[in-house]
Amino acid sequence: MHRLRWHAWPLLLCLALHALVWLVLEGRHVQGFTPRAKPETEVVTLTLWPAPPISQAAPSRPNTPSPSTASLATQAAPPPPSAEDWAFAAQYTLKNSKGYRHNWGQQVRSMMGTATEGPQQGLVRFRIEIAPSGQLSRVDTLWSTSDMAEKKARQAIASMPALPPTPTGKPLIFEKTIAFSPFAHDDPPVYRYDCDPDPVAFRNPFVWDGQSPQVRQEQAPTRPMTEQELEDCRKQLPRETIDAEVARDRRVMERWGWSGSQR
Structure with missing residues (x-):
């Protein structure tokens, strides 16, 4: 019985040493640990300074002459x-x-x-x-x-x-x-093409009254003049003048935007 007690002391001593070492290490770990503080909300304050006042000068009016003194066309x-x-x-x-x-x-x-x-x-x-x-x-x-x-x-x-x-x-x-x-411009007309037949007036070939059978109505072509009719027509044509030709050219240019004289 005495011998069993003697053999139990080393085991108890070993357990005590292990417990002591564990307590020392655990204490150091607890002392070295510092809990992280919660981050505070960052508040950024911006100060907007008012812009310096801009001196607004009165807009200068153009020196436009009145209609009574302006040169009118x-x-x-x-x-x-x-x-x-x-x-x-x-x-x-x-x-x-x-x-x-x-x-x-x-x-x-x-x-x-x-x-x-x-x-x-x-x-x-x-x-x-x-x-x-x-x-x-x-x-x-x-x-x-x-x-x-x-x-x-x-x-x-x-x-x-x-x-x-x-x-x-x-x-x-x-x-x-x-x-x-x-x-x-009230220019003289051009008579050169007056013997040419007039173009046929446009008529919708698909017009339908909703009741009668649908039939496409073809436009009748213009009847050409006979030789005698054309000769009699040409007898009425006057001699073209330079003014009429110039007026015709100007009308064509103004119509298609080629003339700089438009206002």
């Missing part, structure tokens, strides 16, 4: 058609009496006076009916862009001199635009 009234012009127009039957219609518009514009750039300039379009005797039967205003232009045109129409009879001996019905503007 003007265009004098064209001369009225001459007796020779009316003699030609009275016998020219092509294209719905083309020469007569042009002379009528030139006569009206010649009696309207000088056109000045400004709010009074404009266009007016009439529907005219002239009796076979040359007397005005009816005039209707289709549209107008200037009350002054319409007023002057109607005053000129009311005081027009007696006109020659219509070329066909029938009532002449047409529409005419009178331009009361310093930038308008």
